[in-house]
Every structure is written in C-alpha cells, then in structure tokens.
Amino acid sequence: MKFGHFDDKAREYVIETPHTPYPWINYLGNEEFFALVSNTAGGYAFYKDARLRRLTRYRYNDVPLDANGRHFYIKDGDTVWNPGFKPTRTPLDFYECRHGFGYTKIAGSKNGVRADLLLFVPNGANAEVQVLTLRNDSKKRKKLVLTSFVEWCLWNAQDDCTNFQRNFSTGEVEVLGGAIYHKTEYRERRDHYAFYSVNAKPDGFDTDRETFLGPDAGYDAPRAVLSGKAGNSVADGWSPIASHQLKVELKPGESKSFVFVLGYVEVPEKDKWAKKPERGLLQTNPAMAVVNKAPALALQKRFSTVAKAMREFRALRAFWDAQLSHFSLSGTGDAKLERMALWNQYQCVVTYNFARSASYFESGIGRGIGFRDTSQDMLGVVHQMAPRARARLFDVAATQFPDGSAYHQFQPLTKRGNADIGSNFNDDPLWLVLGVGAYVRETGDAAFLEEMVPFDNSPTDKATLYEHLRRSFHYTVDHLGPHGLPLIGRADWNDCLNLNCFSKDPNDSFQCCTNKDGKNAESVMIAQMFCYVAPDYAALSRLAGREEEAAFAEREAAKMEKAICKAGWDGEWFLRAYDDFGHRIGSKACEDGKIFIETQGFGSMARIGADKGYPIKALDSVKKHLDTPWGIVILDPPYRRYHLELGEVSSYPPGYKENGGVFCHNNPWVIVGEVANGRPQRAWEYYVKIAPAYLEEKSDVHRLEPYVYAQMVAGKAARRHGEAKNSWLTGTAAWNFVALSQWICGVRAEFGGLRAEPRLPAHVKKATIRRDWRGVRYEIRVENRRNDGPVRLEVVSGKATVDGTLVRAARGEKKVVLRAVVG
Ligand code: GLC
Ligand code: GLC
Numbered sequence: 001m002k003f004g005h006f007d008d009k010a011r012e013y014v015i016e017t018p019h020t021p022y023p024w025i026n027y028l029g030n031e032e033f034f035a036l037v038s039n040t041a042g043g044y045a046f047y048k049d050a051r052l053r054r055l056t057r058y059r060y061n062d063v064p065l066d067a068n069g070r071h072f073y074i075k076d077g078d079t080v081w082n083p084g085f086k087p088t089r090t091p092l093d094f095y096e097c098r099h100g101f102g103y104t105k106i107a108g109s110k111n112g113v114r115a116d117l118l119l120f121v122p123n124g125a126n127a128e129v130q131v132l133t134l135r136n137d138s139k140k141r142k143k144l145v146l147t148s149f150v151e152w153c154l155w156n157a158q159d160d161c162t163n164f165q166r167n168f169s170t171g172e173v174e175v176l177g178g179a180i181y182h183k184t185e186y187r188e189r190r191d192h193y194a195f196y197s198v199n200a201k202p203d204g205f206d207t208d209r210e211t212f213l214g215p216d217a218g219y220d221a222p223r224a225v226l227s228g229k230a231g232n233s234v235a236d237g238w239s240p241i242a243s244h245q246l247k248v249e250l251k252p253g254e255s256k257s258f259v260f261v262l263g264y265v266e267v268p269e270k271d272k273w274a275k276k277p278e279r280g281l282l283q284t285n286p287a288m289a290v291v292n293k294a295p296a297l298a299l300q301k302r303f304s305t306v307a308k309a310m311r312e313f314r315a316l317r318a319f320w321d322a323q324l325s326h327f328s329l330s331g332t333g334d335a336k337l338e339r340m341a342l343w344n345q346y347q348c349v350v351t352y353n354f355a356r357s358a359s360y361f362e363s364g365i366g367r368g369i370g371f372r373d374t375s376q377d378m379l380g381v382v383h384q385m386a387p388r389a390r391a392r393l394f395d396v397a398a399t400q401f402p403d404g405s406a407y408h409q410f411q412p413l414t415k416r417g418n419a420d421i422g423s424n425f426n427d428d429p430l431w432l433v434l435g436v437g438a439y440v441r442e443t444g445d446a447a448f449l450e451e452m453v454p455f456d457n458s459p460t461d462k463a464t465l466y467e468h469l470r471r472s473f474h475y476t477v478d479h480l481g482p483h484g485l486p487l488i489g490r491a492d493w494n495d496c497l498n499l500n501c502f503s504k505d506p507n508d509s510f511q512c513c514t515n516k517d518g519k520n521a522e523s524v525m526i527a528q529m530f531c532y533v534a535p536d537y538a539a540l541s542r543l544a545g546r547e548e549e550a551a552f553a554e555r556e557a558a559k560m561e562k563a564i565c566k567a568g569w570d571g572e573w574f575l576r577a578y579d580d581f582g583h584r585i586g587s588k589a590c591e592d593g594k595i596f597i598e599t600q601g602f603g604s605m606a607r608i609g610a611d612k613g614y615p616i617k618a619l620d621s622v623k624k625h626l627d628t629p630w631g632i633v634i635l636d637p638p639y640r641r642y643h644l645e646l647g648e649v650s651s652y653p654p655g656y657k658e659n660g661g662v663f664c665h666n667n668p669w670v671i672v673g674e675v676a677n678g679r680p681q682r683a684w685e686y687y688v689k690i691a692p693a694y695l696e697e698k699s700d701v702h703r704l705e706p707y708v709y710a711q712m713v714a715g716k717a718a719r720r721h722g723e724a725k726n727s728w729l730t731g732t733a734a735w736n737f738v739a740l741s742q743w744i745c746g747v748r749a750e751f752g753g754l755r756a757e758p759r760l761p762a763h764v765k766k767a768t769i770r771r772d773w774r775g776v777r778y779e780i781r782v783e784n785r786r787n788d789g790p791v792r793l794e795v796v797s798g799k800a801t802v803d804g805t806l807v808r809a810a811r812g813e814k815k816v817v818l819r820a821v822v823g
Contacts, residue, residue, distance in 0.1 A: 001700035006339050006693070006707070007098070011321075012105075013343075013707040015039045015097040018085035021703035023066040025360055025728070026099040027350045028128060029121035030319075033264055035128045036358060037104045037119055039097035041084035042069035044153070045128050047192075047264045049413040050357050050364030054157035055194050055264060056150050057239075060363050064089075067218075068151060070119070070262070072132055073225040075145040076111055080225055083108030083115035083132075087219035099707065101320035101346050103313065112138025113250075122312040123319055127299055130260040131309050136250035144248045145228040148260055149219075150196055151209065151241045152182045158365045171240040173207045174283040174291060179300065180207055180242035183291050192266045193291055196242035197300050199259045204230025204245035212243055236284050257306045265295045323349070326383050326772040327741055332764045336693040339707075340740060343693065347708045347733040348380025352388070354729055355412070361711075361726040368411040368418055371396055372493065373731060375431035380734030382442040383741075383749070383772070390445070393435050394453060397468045402455045404429050404468075404475030408511075416457055421512060426479060426489035429472035430529050436469060437536030441749040444774055446543045466544045473537050476530050477556055481522035481578070483567035484559075486530065488523040488577060490514060491647075493666075494598060494634075496658035497523075498647025499579050510648035522578045524568040524586075528602035531557050531564070539751050565609045573621040574599035574614070576635075579645045586635070593649075595625050596635045601669025604677055615677045622670055623682070630702075630722045631662035631690040632670055633715040655718025662713040664690045664732040668739035675743040680759035680787045687744060691736070698722070709733055746791075746805075747771045747780065753808040757791050758782045758820050776809040779817045786823025793820050 003024075004015040015024055023038035034050075036043035043066075044058040058068045067087050074081055081090035084097070084106045094109040103120035118131040136142045154160045154167045174181040179197035186193050206212040206224055211233035214223030224230045230245035248256055274290040277283070281290060303309045329341040355374050358364035374396055382389045399407040399417040406428045407417025440446065449466040479487045488499050490511055499521035503513045534557035541550035568575050576586025576596040586596040600622045604615035626632045638660030639650035652659035667690050674683035688694045690713065696706040701722040704710045709732040710724035742748040746757035747769055754773045760782060769780040781796070793805050798816035800809045809816045 001698075002696055003699050004706075006335075006696075008335060008339065010098070010100070011342065012098040012100045013705075015099070016095070018092075018095055018097075021700065023360055024097075024099070024705045026104045027354070027728075028102060028104070028119060030102060030349065030353065031123060033121050033126040033128070034353070034358070035119075035121060036360070038066050038069065038360070039084070039099070039106070040066060040069070040086040041071065041082070041106055041117065041119075042066035042086065044068065045262055046157075046358070046364070047126060049411070050354075051157050052413050053155060053192075054153040054160065054364070055262070057153040057160065059161070066360075070128075070130060071149040071219065072115065072117060073147040073149070073222070074110070074113065074115060074134070075147070075225060075228050076113055076142060079111060081108065081110045083117050089220060100317075101324065102316055109137070112136065112140070113142055113144065118313065120313055120316055122316055125299065125302065125312070126265070127261050127263040127303070129303050129309055129312065130262070131257060131306060131313075132260065133255055133257040134248055134250060135255035136252055139252050141252065142250045144250065145225075146246045146248050146258075147222075147225045147230070147243060148196070148198065149212070149222075149241065149243045150262060151239065152184070152194065154184050155190070161365075169237045171235050171237045172284040172288075173235045173240050173242075174281060175205060175207060175234065176278055176281045176293070178202055178244065179296065180205060180244075181291060181293070181296070182240060182242065184240065186272070186291060187288065191269060191272065192264065193296075195261075195263050195265070195296050195300075196244075197261045197263070197296075198244045198246070199300070199304050200246060202244040203247045204232055206231050206233045206243040206245075207240055208233035208235040209239040209241045212241055234282050234284060259303050259306060259309045261300055261303050263296060263299045265299065267292050267295060323384055325770075327747075328770045329745060330768045330770075332760070332767040334764055336691070337764070339693040340691050343707045344709075344733065344737045344740060345380070345384065347728065348377070348737055349384065351729055351731075351733045352377045352381045352385075352392070356729045357412070359726075359728045362729055367421070368409045370409050371399065371406045371428045372408075372425070372431040375435035376731045377734050378435040379438050380737045382438050386439065386443050386445075389435075389439055390443075390448060393432070393439060394451065394465075396435070397432060397453045397465055398455075398457050400429070400432070400455055400468055400471070402461060402471070404471030404473075406432070407456075424489040424514070424518075425491055425495075426476070426487055426523065427492040427526050427529060429475045430526070430533050432472050433469050433533045433537050433540075436465065437533065437540060438749075440540060440543065441536075441751055442773070444751075449540060449544045466540065466546075469537060469540060470549065473534075473553065476526065481520060482582060483522055483578060484563035485522035485524060485567060485578070486526035487518055488521045488526065489518060492523045492526050494525070494649065494658055496648035496652075497577065497585075498649075499577060499585075499645065501647040502580075502644050503647070504644070510651070516580050520578070520580045520582060524564060524575050524577055525598045525602055527560050527564050527568060528574070528599060528606050528608055530560050531608060532602060532606040534560075543751070561608055564603070565612065565614070568599070569609065569614060573618045574603040574608070581645065583645075585646070592637050592639045593635050593646075594637065595621060597622065597626055597632055597663070597666050597670065598634075601666050601673055604673025605669055607676065615673060619670065619673055619677060619679070619682075627686075628662065628716045628721070629689065630713050630715075631664065632667050632686060633660050634658055634663045634666065635660055638715070638717045653718070655715040655721065657712055660715040660717050662690065662715050664709050664711060664713065665730060665735055668732075668735040671739040672743045675746075675759050678788055680744070681762055683739070683744065683759070684761035687736075687739060709736060741771075745769050747778075749773055750806065753803070753806040754778055755806055756780050756793055756818060756820055757805045758784065758822055759787050760784045760822075762787055776813060777815045778807065778809070779815070781817070781819050783819070783821045784823070785821065789823025791820055791822050793818055
C-alpha cells in the first residue's frame with residue numbers, strides 16, 4: 001500500500017493523506033538555522049544546536065503523536081480546520097504534502113476554501129519563512145479567521161522539559177505590530193532572541209499559552225480560535241507562545257497571501273538594547289529595557305512581500321539543484337533507481353548536517369556528533385561539498401587523544417569531546433583514516449595532511465593531520481590481543497557488542513560500563529577494517545613523503561590478514577570476535593549468534609583470504625543464513641537470553657536492532673563485497689530490498705518514508721518483520737550511496753584518476769552517469785551487455801588518458817565524455 005508518490009519532474013515526494021503510518025518528515029535549512037517538518041506541519045526549529053539553542057517547543061513520544069509544530073487554524077463559520085490536518089484533525093476535502101529539497105509544501109481545502117502553505121529556510125537567513133495563501137473556490141463570499149501559532153522553547157531543550165520550578169517563571173516577550181518577540185533570559189546572559197512575524201496588521205494576537213488555549217483545552221480546540229477572538233495576552237512567565245489572528249474576507253475566486261517569518265537574531269553586547277520603547281510596544285514588564293529590533297526588522301523586510309519571499313525560494317531551489325548535480329544517473333529506464341540516485345544524496349547532506357542529533361527518533365537533546373558516525377557520513381558528501389567535509393574532518397581529528405584513541409562523541413556548538421561517554425571504542429581511530437582518505441581521493445588536496453590539528457582541542461599539543469592518521473593506524477597495531485587481532489575496547493562499529501562490560505546493574509550504560517581490563521576480547525571486524533583502510537593509509541603516507549611508513553603499513557596489513565585467516569575464519573564464514581574468556585563469537589559452535597554480517601561485509605570488501613576463496617564463501621553464507629525478503633539481518637540466530645559477556649546486543653528482543661534486525665547500514669558492505677568479488681547481480685538483489693524507493697508499495701508494512709533510508713528494519717525473528725525504525729540520521733545513507741555510486745555505477749575517485757567500472761543490474765541496458773571530479777565533468781555512457789563481463793572504456797570527446805578503466809582528463813579540460821561497454 002502506498003501513501004503518496006514521487007513527482008520526478010518537480011523533484012518532490014507527494015504525500016496524499018495525513019494518515020501516514022508515522023509522521024513523514026523533511027528538513028529545512030542547510031547552514032545554521034534548521035527546522036524539522038512533518039507532513040502535518042509538526043516539528044520544531046533550532047539554531048545550530050538542537051539541544052542548546054532550541055527555538056520552538058516539541059514534546060516527544062506524545063499522544064496524539066506529533067502535536068507540536070507551526071499551526072495555522074482557519075475558522076470558516078463553525079468549522080475550524082488546519083491545512084495540514086493537525087491539530088484539529090478536521091477531515092479535509094483535499095490534502096497534499098510535498099517534501100522537496102530544503103522545503104515543504106502543504107495544501108488543504110475545506111468547504112470551498114483552499115490553503116497552500118510553503119515552508120523553507122532561505123540560504124543566508126536565520127529564519128523559517130512560511131508563505132500561506134488562502135483561496136476562495138466557492139461561489140459565496142467567505143469571512144475567515146486565520147490564526148497562526150508557535151510555542152517557544154526556553155532555549156535549552158533539556159532544561160525546557162525538566163526544570164519547571166525555574167522556567168515557569170522566566171518567560172518574557174514583546175509585541176510590536178505584526179511581530180512577537182521572545183526574549184526570555186535576554187536580560188542576563190543571552191545575546192539572542194527570536195521572533196514570529198507576519199507581513200500584515202493582525203486583528204489580534206496572543207503570547208500566553210493559557211489565554212490562547214483556555215482552561216483544559218488542547219491544541220485541537222484553542223479558545224482563541226474557536227471563538228475567533230484572540231486574547232491579546234502578554235505572557236508573564238509560564239509558557240510563552242506566538243499567535244497572530246487575521247480576519248480574511250475573500251470574494252469567490254479571490255486569494256490572499258501572507259508571509260510569516262520565524263526568525264532568530266544575535267545582537268552584540270553593546271547593541272543589545274533599544275534607546276527607548278517603540279510607540280505601541282507591549283511587553284511582559286513595562287519597567288524593563290526593550291530589545292534592539294534593528295536586525296529583526298531587517299530580516300522581516302527581506303520577506304515583507306510574497307514576491308520577495310518567492311524570489312528567495314527560487315534561489316533555494318537553484319542552490320539544491322546545483323548541490324545535487326555532481327553525481328547523476330539517467331536514461332536507465334528504471335525510475336526508482338534514478339530516484340535513489342537523487343534522494344540518497346539529499347539524505348547524505350541532511351545526515352552530514354545533523355549527525356545523529358535531531359530527527360523523529362533522535363530527540364536532539366541526547367548525543368552530539370559521533371566520531372565514527374561523522375567520519376563515515378563524509379563518504380556521502382565529499383563529492384558534493386568537499387570544503388565542508390574538510391572542516392568537519394578537522395573538528396573530528398581535534399577530538400583525538402595523543403595516543404591515537406578518540407572521544408567517541410563531541411558537541412557541535414563547542415566542538416569539545418563529550419566526557420560523559422569518553423573514549424575506548426577501538427574502531428574509532430580507523431574511521432578517521434577512511435574519512436580523510438575519501439576526502440583526499442576526491443580533491444587531491446594533499447596539503448590538508450600538513451595542517452596542524454590539536455589533540456583533545458589543546459592549544460599547545462598539536463601535530464599535522466598526517467601525524468593524527470599515523471597515530472590512528474598505530475593505535476590498532478599497538479593494541480592487539482592474544483590472537484594477534486585488535487582489542488575491541490568498549491565496542492567496535494557494533495555499539496552493542498560490549499565485550500568488557502559484564503554489567504548486572506540496570507543503571508549502567510552498556511557503552512560506558514567496563515568491568516574487565518580489556519586485554520582479551522578481540523574484534524575480527526576491526527582487523528578487517530585495518531586491512532581495508534591500509535591501502536589508503538599507505539597512499540596518504542606516500543603523498544606525505546613517508547615511503548618507509550607506507551611500506552610499514554603494507555607489512556602490517558599483510559600480517560593482519562594472516563592473523564584473520566588463522567584465527568578469524570570459522571570454516572564457512574568469518575568469525576565476529578573473541579570474548580573475554582577467549583571464546584568465539586559468531587561461530588557455528590555458538591548456541592545463538594552463529595553468524596554476523598559485519599565481518600562477512602568487511603571481509604569481502606577487503607578481500608581477506610581471497611586466495612583461499614574466503615570472500616565468496618562468506619558471501620554465500622550470508623545468502624544462506626542472513627538474507628530475508630526485507631534485507632540482510634545483522635546476525636542469526638538472535639540471542640534468546642542475556643549474555644553477561646556480550647552486553648547490549650543480547651538485551652534486545654530477537655529481531656530488533658543489533659539482535660537480528662536488518663541493519664541497513666551494513667547491508668551495503670555486503671553489496672560492495674558482492675560487486676568487488678564479481679557478482680553484481682546478487683549485489684543488486686540486496687540493493688533493492690532496502691532501497692526505500694523500491695519499498696514504496698509496501699509502505700503499510702515498512703511504515704517509514706519511502707524517500708529516505710531508515711537505520712533498522714525488524715528482522716525475521718520479529719513479529720513485525722519488515723517494519724522500519726529510525727529514519728533519516730544513519731550511516732546507512734552514506735554507505736548505500738557508496739554502494740550505488742562507486743560499485744553499482746562503478747565510479748570511484750582514486751588518488752590517480754577516476755575509476756569507471758559500471759556494474760549496473762541486468763535489466764538496465766543503457767545509462768548515462770555524470771560525475772564531477774576535481775573540476776571536470778565526466779559523462780559516462782554505459783552499454784550494459786553482461787554486467788559481470790569485462791569493461792571497455794573509451795573517450796568519445798574531450799581530452800583524457802584512459803588506462804584500463806581509470807580515466808583522467810587532460811589539464812584544462814572541463815568535460816570528458818566516455819563510452820563504457822560492459823560484457
Ligand atoms: C528552589 C530550589 C531551592 C532554593 C530555592 C530558593 O526552590 O530548589 O534549593 O532554596 O529555590 O532559591
Ligand atoms: C548506531 C550508531 C553507530 C553504530 C551503529 C551500530 O547507528 O550511531 O555509531 O555503529 O548504531 O551499533
């Protein structure tokens with residue numbers, strides 16, 4: 001069952017009903033001001049940091065779900081409705097939500113009135129712009145009352161939902177003309193305020209939630225809306241809100257538009273205050289000084305007419321079209337595949353922006369940016385925005401410790417490592433090598449390696465970025481266990497494989513609690529990762545003029561491969577790990593958890609033991625034991641009881657999360673492994689099982705957005721097999737883009753050229769792949785005769801050298817067209 005459709009021409013996903021199985025959301029903003037918006041206009045806005053600088057309030061896990069957002073109420077006689085259906089939930093005659101890149105349009109109509117709402121955050125503006133158009137499609141004159149509504153968050157979102165003894169008393173506002181200003185805590189230590197304005201003179205307003213709602217009422221039936229009479233309230237503590245009320249008369253066929261702006265302003269200390277209160281100003285306490293509104297007024301002026309707002313909207317669309325144009329796929333005859341090529345890149349940008357902070361599954365008040373998470377997110381965006389990837393990699397490296405280990409997370413606003421969670425996740429250092437490798441292969445920017453970067457943000461302890469990578473690599477070499485495999489620490493990529501935890505206390509965090517000295521438990525996955533990144537590290541060493549270190553890396557990788565073949569192979573597949581007692585994890589000898597996906601994926605990507613046929617054997621075991629109609633489960637059989645020696649992985653019910661769910665993050669490792677080992681058609685079969693555009697018809701079971709990946713789909717052991725959770729912010733986005741662009745399309749940035757080795761599925765006979773690389777547009781016209789056959793690459797136009805499947809444009813060339821005949 002579907003709940004909408006792709007409008008490919010408009011580049012939008014069109015949701016046709018407000019009754020989606022879960023709120024289907026989108027993100028606004030790509031710089032410093034961000035907002036989440038669901039298909040019923042729910043969500044919230046923040047500046048830079050979803051925890052520390054939250055602008056509007058959101059209640060999580062609420063009933064009914066997703067009740068907070070930007071609400072527009074339309075009162076037409078006795079009927080009150082919202083164009084986005086919520087919160088009144090008045091049945092609509094027509095409803096549609098269009099999520100596009102960086103914007104959302106919601107349209108609703110009722111009793112002959114149509115409302116069109118456009119929401120976007122323009123580039124270069126700290127504001128959510130809302131253009132609302134009301135049109136009378138009936139034959140009668142309409143007298144409507146339009147009421148807007150947002151609820152302020154008192155800045156720190158964590159405090160806002162816990163510290164009521166303080167924050168019920170602190171709320172302060174000002175009202176002037178069409179603008180409501182939220183200035184709580186501005187007086188003392190803040191240099192910022194927010195406002196909500198409309199480009200018309202309102203007939204009434206409210207800033208006090210209780211006055212607006214009335215006693216006992218919810219957002220579905222506010223007194224100010226039902227009565228059509230705003231309270232003109234000025235908040236004084238409690239819960240400040242912002243609401244405008246406008247009387248709108250429409251002749252048959254007539255329409256009127258309004259521009260609302262939810263803005264954020266910072267004012268330097270010396271300019272904080274206005275000289276005197278403006279005429280007509282209302283505020284919480286008249287004895288108090290008045291905020292300097294000049295920057296807010298400038299922002300309001302920028303969107304003071306619909307024409308101005310729409311100009312900004314067109315600029316935003318042009319921006320996104322350019323942003324997403326550096327890789328594209330066309331002429332395949334498979335619309336779903338081309339949708340994936342586009343929407344997957346959009347998700348990669350969102351994931352880069354938000355890391356794992358703010359979604360409808362991440363509260364925005366929890367963790368900051370993960371060291372390994374963001375290092376992997378780089379893989380999805382380096383081709384689109386290399387300078388931003390460079391800046392982030394710098395920040396990541398600056399949270400590394402002098403011994404090469406790293407803070408597991410850091411805060412985006414302060415860029416400091418998060419001491420609560422600390423360090424000792426032994427895979428972390430290697431992901432940095434992977435991220436920097438991807439960046440340098442993309443850009444050729446070897447100078448980056450010579451940049452000075454601090455350790456643990458210390459102003460005195462600095463070294464070159466190359467030295468950071470060296471310490472990352474050596475951290476693994478220097479922390480090997482009894483079998484010559486890397487010690488796991490608190491966990492590796494699988495956060496829930498806590499082999500040194502041994503916790504019996506429900507108040508312990510599985511990730512932070514360590515009861516063992518960590519000298520025994522080893523990770524086969526880290527060993528494989530080490531082999532996987534070693535060639536990049538060796539190449540980076542050579543770029544940095546360190547031939548000796550490059551040779552060292554190659555020797556160590558060969559040693560590690562030997563250790564894996566000796567102690568990390570179970571006969572039919574790769575083992576997962578050794579526990580603290582030296583027992584095998586992920587072995588046929590185990591009661592549960594006999595086989596894990598991670599080591600089959602990384603083992604086959606790194607082609608460990610290729611001379612012995614291990615990669616193919618491992619991949620065949622994946623097919624046999626882990627494959628399901630909904631993707632590849634992370635392990636099988638799931639753990640049925642709690643294992644003290646394994647930690648969180650055995651705490652989930654069978655089929656969920658790391659205990660046997662389909663982790664969409666590591667399915668692409670198997671997809672890449674299949675292509676790298678010569679089986680592109682099988683790779684494709686896996687690809688379509690989790691690619692959201694191909695799941696659209698099964699949305700009633702899958703339940704989450706068909707335009708983005710979710711982290712997890714319930715596995716075969718779960719009663720709700722096929723049901724997805726945790727959409728949007730997941731390493732799934734970047735890795736599936738790697739699988740699609742670099743392996744299925746076969747276009748990979750290498751240090752010395754662009755690899756073009758398309759391995760498209762058999763049903764795609766022809767395709768055009770466009771890829772910008774180091775300032776040159778490469779257009780590859782593919783003829784796909786037999787997708788596992790040899791690839792012949794030839795230049796059609798433009799000057800370039802071709803060496804097998806590696807191409808490099810001549811100096812000064814801007815466009816190269818190639819023909820690739822496969823099979
Ligand atoms: C709050 C605090 C309390 C303090 C009082 C006066 O009630 O909980 O500890 O004494 O405020 O500041
Ligand atoms: C989550 C974490 C990621 C981890 C994965 C598997 O997605 O963000 O760091 O690798 O779970 O446990």
